[in-house]
Amino acid sequence: MTTLDDYLDEPRTHGKLVLALQRIISAEFTNADWQEIGYSSGQHEYIQHHDRLLRSLHFGDDDYGACVFQCLEYFARHQRHAIELLINHPKLRSQLIREVPDIIGFVHVDVERVHSEALPDIAPGDVVLRALADAEHLLLTSGPVSAVDRLHTALHGYFRMLCTSMGISVADDASMTALFKALRADHPALSFMGPHDKEMVRVLNGFANAIDALNSLRNNGSIAHPSKNLLGEPEALLAVNATRTIFNYIRAKVGQ
Structure with missing residues (x-):
């Protein structure tokens, strides 16, 4: 069975997942959601001290989407557990399944x-x-x-x-x-x-x-x-x- 590591190591599937995550996160996530992911994944310090992420979210700046991409690529390189948490986040999971059906192997539903x-x-x-x-x-x-x-x-x-x-x-x-x-x-x-x-x-x-x-x-x-x-x-x-x-x-x- 394909693992999340395999999925992220393959450029085509990596790109498909990151694009879908970026679109949905940009539309759905709040400051509290980012804090939750940070604490859950051990990446709170990275998120909290990111130069622009939370600030651009707060002010609705045009570079927020680019900041989300930057965070996702950082997680994909350094903390893939954070990607797994994002895939399974209640605000993201259903939309991700519809946009990227082949991630179902990484979705943990009670x-x-x-x-x-x-x-x-x-x-x-x-x-x-x-x-x-x-x-x-x-x-x-x-x-x-x-x-x-x-x-x-x-x-x-x-x-x-x-x-x-x-x-x-x-x-x-x-x-x-x-x-x-x-x-x-x-x-x-x-x-x-x-x-x-x-x-x-x-x-x-x-x-x-x-x-x-x-x-x-x-x-x-x-x-x-x-x-x-x-x-x-x-x-x-x-x-x-x-x-x-x-x-x-x-x-x-x-x-x-």
Whole structure:
């Protein structure tokens, strides 16, 4: 799995992340937010004694954006933990996920707070992006079987929200497989696949089989229910990657 160090060492991804951070920080951060990051990262002295950062923020000077760039590059060189803290800052995290989706592996979301964070103004797809971030974290901290249950729950909720947003009627207790079939049948973005419709329908049928298998794996091989036959790590990683593939395709098609 790509680490934050790897991500920042690669010029293309480094630049993409720094640009997104600079834009959002310039629009959202207050003096108190900078102080918080400083104390949390051990860089309070650098921030406090920066020649222009807090002063230009206070007076709304034109060079504030340049000062933010300067701080971000300093953190990237000398204190990458500060970059991780910025990625996970409540004011920045959601916008960063939308602008730079491939940072999800560095986003640490409290699993117990996911449902409370899934507010109406957050796109359904963003909830799954956060769940994917949870899964990456859980793979490292709680084991792969926890990640399978987490992702299954998020993808199931995503499919239900898509059905609701399009007025597609489904049973209250519809399984993820049933929701996916309803979307395939009635969602305009999924009912016709273009000039290669026949082949793509075969691919989608494969997705349906994979989703059905994920249902079974979640119920019988994860910690969702007591079981003596939990998934091994390679199998859990396969389930996580299958979920990621399905989500990325559906989100690209429906735009939510």
